[in-house]
Amino acid sequence: MKLIKLLENTKIIRYSGNLDAEIEGIAYDSRKVSKNFLFICIRGSFSDGHDFIDKAVENGAVAVIVDKAVERADVAVIQVENSRAAMPIIGANFYEHPTDELKLIGVTGTNGKTTTTYFIRSIMQHAEKEAGLIGTISVDVGSKKVESSRTTPESVDLQRIFRDMLSNGAEYGIMEVSSHSLEFGRVDQCRFQIGIFTNLTQDHLDFHGNFENYRRAKEKLFYKTTKANIINIDDEHGRIICSRIKEQDTPLLTFGIDREANIMAKDIEINDEGIRFTLMTPEYEAIIRSSIPGKFSVYNSLAAASVAYVEGIGKEFICRGIEAAGFVPGRSEVLPLDKPYKIIIDYAHAPDGLENILKSIRHYAKGRIITVFGCGGDRDKTKRPIMGEIAGRLSDYAIITSDNPRSEDPNMIIDQIEEGMKTTNCDYICIENRKDAIRHAMMMAEASDIILLAGKGHEAYQVLKDKVIDFDEREIVKELLKEGI
Numbered sequence: 151m152k153l154i155k156l157l158e159n160t161k162i163i164r165y166s167g168n169l170d171a172e173i174e175g176i177a178y179d180s181r182k183v184s185k186n187f188l189f190i191c192i193r194g195s196f197s198d199g200h201d202f203i204d205k206a207v208e209n210g211a212v213a214v215i216v217d218k219a220v221e222r223a224d225v226a227v228i229q230v231e232n233s234r235a236a237m238p239i240i241g242a243n244f245y246e247h248p249t250d251e252l253k254l255i256g257v258t259g260t261n262g263k264t265t266t267t268y269f270i271r272s273i274m275q276h277a278e279k280e281a282g283l284i285g286t287i288s289v290d291v292g293s294k295k296v297e298s299s300r301t302t303p304e305s306v307d308l309q310r311i312f313r314d315m316l317s318n319g320a321e322y323g324i325m326e327v328s329s330h331s332l333e334f335g336r337v338d339q340c341r342f343q344i345g346i347f348t349n350l351t352q353d354h355l356d357f358h359g360n361f362e363n364y365r366r367a368k369e370k371l372f373y374k375t376t377k378a379n380i381i382n383i384d385d386e387h388g389r390i391i392c393s394r395i396k397e398q399d400t401p402l403l404t405f406g407i408d409r410e411a412n413i414m415a416k417d418i419e420i421n422d423e424g425i426r427f428t429l430m431t432p433e434y435e436a437i438i439r440s441s442i443p444g445k446f447s448v449y450n451s452l453a454a455a456s457v458a459y460v461e462g463i464g465k466e467f468i469c470r471g472i473e474a475a476g477f478v479p480g481r482s483e484v485l486p487l488d489k490p491y492k493i494i495i496d497y498a499h500a501p502d503g504l505e506n507i508l509k510s511i512r513h514y515a516k517g518r519i520i521t522v523f524g525c526g527g528d529r530d531k532t533k534r535p536i537m538g539e540i541a542g543r544l545s546d547y548a549i550i551t552s553d554n555p556r557s558e559d560p561n562m563i564i565d566q567i568e569e570g571m572k573t574t575n576c577d578y579i580c581i582e583n584r585k586d587a588i589r590h591a592m593m594m595a596e597a598s599d600i601i602l603l604a605g606k607g608h609e610a611y612q613v614l615k616d617k618v619i620d621f622d623e624r625e626i627v628k629e630l631l632k633e634g635i
């Protein structure tokens with residue numbers, strides 16, 4: 151596509167060079183530039199993309215987007231007001247506005263995004279509707295599935311993914327929309343048909359500064375939708391969002407258990423086998439079952455059922471779809487184990503998620519709950535003592551260990567978690583190495599005990615200061631069993 155066409159609707163301050171250059175690809179990382187690419191220079195928190203123009207040109211860039219004055223004769227230079235803001239516009243131009251065609255469904259909230267998107271996709275599959283999926287675990291465009299490195303990809307990547315989905319025959323795109331992506335404008339130029347709000351509790355305060363900013367970031371999704379906003383009305387922040395978006399033309403649909411809502415659940419049964427409830431919509435009732443236990447599973451089912459309701463997908467597909475979704479990798483995943491105790495892997499990595507999974511296990515645990523957990527480095531520090539207190543209050547024994555320490559000293563993170571743990575009566579131990587921590591839990595487990603490995607869920611790696619190592623908890627447990635534990 152010609153560079154000039156790519157620049158449509160961007161705010162150009164000045165330019166030099168050939169605007170008729172033929173552009174074959176776009177990259178915002180110099181290391182990903184190839185022949186005839188456009189390189190977009192982003193000023194980040196660690197580095198400044200403008201410093202990598204030489205590298206980009208060496209790799210084949212023929213044009214660069216900058217947001218500060220840059221003089222170069224060898225490539226076209228387009229100075230815009232803000233490169234990050236221009237990036238989604240350029241991406242949408244290059245991939246020819248895929249969300250004008252794709253029915254895009256976005257799920258936001260602190261917890262339940264991945265699970266809800268899996269439920270929605272399973273319903274769609276049962277109704278024989280082609281749907282692509284974007285989220286924390288993977289990006290699935292239909293013809294291929296790749297592991298994700300983030301929950302919501304960067305804007306240009308998103309536009310490419312949507313186009314790939316369409317090329318593979320997708321009618322729907324179902325995606326998790328993180329607060330980071332809303333704040334950074336990664337989803338600008340995405341025309342969402344449906345937006346879903348699961349819930350809002352503490353997380354990412356390092357990035358958003360305070361809770362109000364965090365809520366406002368999430369809220370942005372509901373101004374981008376055209377067909378329906380689906381909101382959990384039992385959540386106090388869901389109610390705030392409802393009151394703030396009520397002037398919108400987009401119809402609002404609420405779901406809930408405790409408050410009067412459009413889509414509701416009654417006769418809820420929860421046990422260690424999962425959940426069962428009666429789904430109530432304005433038009434029909436249906437019995438829903440899921441093998442994921444916990445009240446939060448009812449909420450995720452209600453959110454997914456609400457989408458199906460809006461789309462006019464029959465109730466039989468809702469029932470079959472949610473039931474068949476079975477386990478979502480690393481979410482309340484019970485490991486197959488020939489032992490008298492159980493091991494559950496769960497991605498709970500924020501206070502509310504941890505509290506929910508522990509309360510859900512407490513509901514059916516017959517023996518002790520042994521919790522192995524840590525907190526990620528380079529992420530919200532304030533959640534650490536809070537999670538320590540929750541794990542202490544709701545476990546019989548806790549092992550504080552490392553999650554992904556990233557650039558931080560793992561023992562410092564553990565100390566901060568311990569502050570909260572100390573305020574409870576829980577017996578605990580700190581073991582920095584996560585594999586050793588799991589070994590300790592398995593060695594002490596007795597009949598009927600439940601070991602919860604919280605925080606890493608589906609992740610198959612651990613991010614340490616200087617390297618990323620293989621760390622799949624399913625494999626680690628297998629290795630430990632081979633050791634004879």
Ligand SMILES: CC(=O)N[C@H]1[C@@H](OP(=O)(O)OP(=O)(O)OC[C@H]2O[C@@H](n3ccc(=O)[nH]c3=O)[C@H](O)[C@@H]2O)O[C@H](CO)[C@@H](O)[C@@H]1O[C@H](C)C(=O)N[C@@H](C)C(=O)N[C@H](CCC(=O)O)C(=O)O
Nearest residue numbers: 178179180192194195196197199202300301302304328330
């Ligand atoms: C806080 C955050 O989201 N940061 C994102 C942001 O980083 P940044 O602006 O600080 O970028 P930077 O690393 O300083 O680099 C600046 C620019 O120079 C470029 N560069 C850098 C080096 C080089 O050799 N050449 C080069 O061109 C980079 O590609 C980048 O464009 O922009 C980068 C480019 O788009 C992202 O990769 C980066 O995501 C990082 C990896 C990240 O960890 N993000 C997490 C926190 C995140 O987004 N999480 C949410 C989920 C949260 C949740 O709900 O649980 C998500 O959606 O995944």
Ligand SMILES: Nc1ncnc2c1ncn2[C@@H]1O[C@H](COP(=O)(O)OP(=O)(O)OP(=O)(O)O)[C@@H](O)[C@H]1O
Nearest residue numbers: 260261262263264265286446481497498503506507
């Ligand atoms: N609706 C919910 N409400 C509260 N907790 C939930 C809910 N759904 C799932 N959880 C808990 O939160 C954990 C994370 O769930 P899930 O991966 O679906 O959330 P997410 O919003 O995608 O998280 P992330 O922000 O990391 O992408 C689960 O392992 C479970 O313990």
Ligand SMILES: N[C@H](CCC[C@H](N)C(=O)O)C(=O)O
Nearest residue numbers: 499525526529553554605606
């Ligand atoms: N999407 C979340 C995932 C956290 C997972 C946890 N294992 C950690 O590393 O903190 C984040 O990027 O904050």
Ligand SMILES: [Mg+2]
Nearest residue numbers: 263264286326
């Ligand atoms: Mg997720």
